Amino acid sequence: MTTAGVRATARIEARDDGRGGTSLPVLDGEGPLALRRIRGAGPEARVMLVGAMSGPLGGDRLAVEARVGTGARLRVGSAAATIALPGQAKGEARYEVRLDVAEGGELCWLPEQLISAGGSDLVVSSRIDLASGARLVFREEQVLGRVGEEPGRLTSRLTVRRDGRALLDQELACGPGAPGGWDGPAVLAGHRALGQLVVVRPEFETDLPAARPLGENAAVTPLAGPAVLVTALAPDALLLRRVLDEALGGLT
Template sequence: MSGTGAVRAAARVVARDDGRGGTALPVLHGEGPLAPRRTRGSGATAHVTLVGAMSGPLGGDRFRVDAEVERGARLRVGSAAATLALPGQHKGAARYDVRVSVADGAELHWLPEQLICAHGSDLRVDTRVEVAASGRLVLREEQVLGRVGEEPGRLVSRIRVRVAGRPVLDQELACGPGAPGGWDGPAGLGGLRAAGQLLLVRPEFARAPATAGAFGDYAAVLPLAGPAALVSAVARDALRLRALLDEALASLG
């Protein structure tokens, strides 16, 4: 936490094979608005839910979440509710950094709820992912621009992914006031207010890549240059966006 009014908060989760067919969580730490809690899981997978203990991020806030999945462990991370970015008293953007690593033979499902950028908010999201050669990952990001009936805040969201030390994805989405022109036009969101990505990393994609193609209203599957595939979708609202990404995940197996 910071004494200047803006909030500095971090959370860290480490998942480890417990040697008995399950997954232990030797590190499960959070502070301020970031409160990770172990929840009921199934089989060998440990489940963690991020609970928002405070509103935010607000302008000037700095949040960071780290998740490390060690060899042979299986972890599923979600959130109890959507994250709502709001304007704050401090000038400058809020930051939300995510750092994820998945070791050989490990598996992570990173499935938080939507990020909603309220009118007047300014948020930078930076996600960096490292996956080992035989690691597995399902990562979902969903952004909703503005609450019902309001103009969106500003959002800049970048995701960088490396598999076995090699880059497979470096993508940035910039929307809202101050974003480059055309973000809301036909070549961008086309007037829609929900956008999302679903990233899958699987060793078998190296032998049999996912098939590129479009589906649903505005969604597409793109095989990446590595054992990974990216689903991108835009929709009129969060409900339709989730349906598109769920459909894509089911189709990919």
């Protein structure tokens, strides 16, 4: 750590072990990004991301990279919510997620929520590259402010590509200094928890789920490929998770 903030990258590589399971030849964390393998189920390897320090703080540059090889199955979660906080170093913090899934591989990316604490300034960038026969479940949940607290500034971009073609590319900015209207009726409408699921499955090529509402503040939207996007708003993180879990149960 320096006055400019922490620089750290965590790396995961999952491979088919040839015996019906998944090996993890690369499981390497740095600084505040610690990785732990936990007991899996069947052919799936499971990894837990454990925050060893507070953050991300102002000026930090953190990244997580995961590669899933042909025939491998990987599930990644986190031990607790990530809290973006203001730090001694001035300037925004950055958190990058880079995911790559090969033909026949499967990745379930299911971390806990990201909380944007008051006074923080965080830019999150998630880029996912999939082969044509890859499978993906990607969950992203963001909570604007802790209890009784105004949020920090949060900018989030999610890009998903399949076989080199874009399935999804979207960006949202919230909090102080974000473009006007982010909290208005056309965007968050006063809600403080927002989340999304991206589910990609080859069988969706012939049986793509239809667009439909999920209650008052959530919806399923088919994408331009064998994929669907679920977006949801909620007053709190608990209700948001419930909505996304129910949606996922209906898609898998």
